[in-house]
Amino acid sequence: MGKAIVITSGKGGVGKTTTSANIGTGLAQNKHKVVLVDADIGLRNLDVVLGLENRIVYDLVDVVEERCRLRQALIKDKRYDSMFLLPAAQTREKDSVSPEQMRQLVVNLKKEFDYVIVDCPAGIEQGFKNAIAGADMALIVTTPEVSAVRDADRIIGLLEASELYDPQLVVNRVRPDMVRRGDMMDIQDINDILAINLIGVIPDDESIIVSTNRGEPVVLDQKSRSGQAYRNIVRRLEGAEVPFMELEDKGVVHRLKALFGMGGKR
Amino acid sequence: MTTEACVIKGNRHGLLLSVMEGAPFVDVLAQLRAKLSAHREFFQGAVVRLQSGSTPLTDEQIQQLSAVVQEFGMTFDGTAVAPSQPVRPAETTTAHRREEPLDDTKLVRRSLRSGQSIHYSGNVVIMGDVNPGSEVVASGDILVLGALRGVAHAGAEGNAKAVVFAFRLEPTQLRIAHFISRAPDEKGPHPTGPELAQVVENLIQIKPYEKTQ
Structure with a gap:
């Protein structure tokens, strides 16, 4: 059971x-069997980001309404044989699916895959309720902005009300230079409000935009810092203890000092 | 308002409406309407029971009270409650209320997140934070054993002696009875210790908390 x-x-x-x-x-890179479910019915994007848009024949709503078998709607990834996408319907609306149907779908997928990753739509309405139905765990994505943190807080409360506890926090688009100048919330400020476990910090990175447009996830790019941050999250999901990486490049002197155990916090 | 014709009190079962001995019924109706409309949202959905004084009310009068109560979105429980103590005229009652703190206290053993709220007739103690976007409304005092960053309304039924206490008092907005204050638009220094807010000379005043108070 996944x-x-x-x-x-x-x-x-x-x-x-x-x-x-x-x-x-x-x-998938770490050899797990993964299925990505796009729950954003009517505004699907996950297929585009993965570069799989042109392969879609059936979608999530077709499966729920039994116009096709689950297996027929799953699209195999270009790069990894162990990864599949269940795309959202673009021409339908959120209420085409009920939470109960979603829960059943997720149960079926869990029988076959190690991980079922559900991409939730924005908002707190039907689409959100559908996406969290059947989830065992929630990752909350926020950016270091007051409005995003406020919404994340609301979501945590709603998840608790749905008995989905212990969510994990991903802070996206952190700009260390702005944090240092005091122009951006730092991790401590965010944690003061949300008080949940942090599972990853993703630096703001132009290469994300490039990779998203190309349909090649940045996690595949071994040189990218944001890619490294995502690889760290994956390892933490697998249960490994991975230290949080230093977001700011402090230069040669600092690194040499660290090498000789003279400086730094660690 | 020098003489009060009716008093609304909260207890754990809901609200009790007391009608003063010898008060003209017209005044009772008018004051009830005024009190309810002053805190319309707070009273909404509550159950009201009647506690009549020694002068019994006629069925028609009870009907009229019920109509007013229902008009404000509340339920009227027709069974009259015998007064636990003789209902005294206004001045003594308010003085009496001031000295005796409200007994009912709700203990909340979690943080309030954005969108969550606590409404209670009595005091409220929160063991956790009150985050921005959440609210606490109490007819008595509010104590936050954590950071208060949302909205707090103490003494919501009109008790201006109510206080708000927090380990970190940084509310979006603070209300005590009908007094309202809000956080300054410019970011000031963070409070360093526990603080207490209370009404002093018609203004909400925040001071570092000292045990001797």
Whole structure:
């Protein structure tokens, strides 16, 4: 029996879909059987980010309404044979599916896959309720902005009300230079409000935009810092203890000092 | 308002409406309407029971009270409750209320997140934070054993002696009875210790908490 993880945020545009694609791809990279479920019916994106748009024949609503078998709607990833996408319907609306139908779908997927990653739509209405139905765990994506953190807080409360406890926090688009100048909330400020476990910090990175447009998740890029941050999240999901990486490049002197155990916090 | 014709009190079962001995019924109706409309949202959904004084009310009068109560979205429980103590005229009652703290206290053993709220007739103690976007409304005092960053309304039924206490008092907005204050628009220094808010000379005043108070 696999594990179902919902990626949610409340606010739109904070990086739910990017995070879903990267965590899914990262898990597949580490030889897990993964299925990504796009629960954003009517505004599907996950297929585009993964570069699988042109392969869609059937979608989630077709499966729920039994126009096709589950297996027929699953699209195999370009790069990894162990990863599949269940795309959302683009021409339908959120209420085409009920939470009970979603729960059943997730149960069926868990029988076959190690990880079921559900990409949740923004908002707290029907689409959100559908996406969290059947989830065993929630990853909350936020950015260091007051509005995004406020919405994340609301989401945590709603998850608790739905008996989905112990959500994990991903802070996306952190800019160390702005944090240092005091122009951006730091991790401590965010933790003061949300008080949940932190599972990853993703630095703001232009290469994410490039990779998203190309349909190649940044987690595949071994040189990218944001890719490294996503690989760390994947390892933490697997249960490994991975230290949080230093977001700021402090230069040669600092690194040499650290090498000789003279400086730094660690 | 020098003489009060009716008093609304909260207890764990709901609200008790007491009608003063010898008060003209017209005044009772008018004051009830005024009190309910002053805190319309707070009273909404509550159950009201009647506690009549020694002068019994006629069925018609009870009907009229019930109509007013229902008009404000509350339920009227027709069974009159015998007064636990003789209902005294206004001045003594308010003085009496001031000295005796409200007994009912709700203990909340968690944090309130954005969108969550606690409404209670009595005191409220929160063992956790009150986050921005959440609210606590109490007819008595509010104590937050954590950071208060949302909205707090103490003494919501009109008790201006109510206080708000928090380990970190940084509310979005603070209300005590009908007094309202809000956080300054400019970010000031964070409070360093526990603080207490109370009404002093018609203004909500925040001071570091000292045990001797």
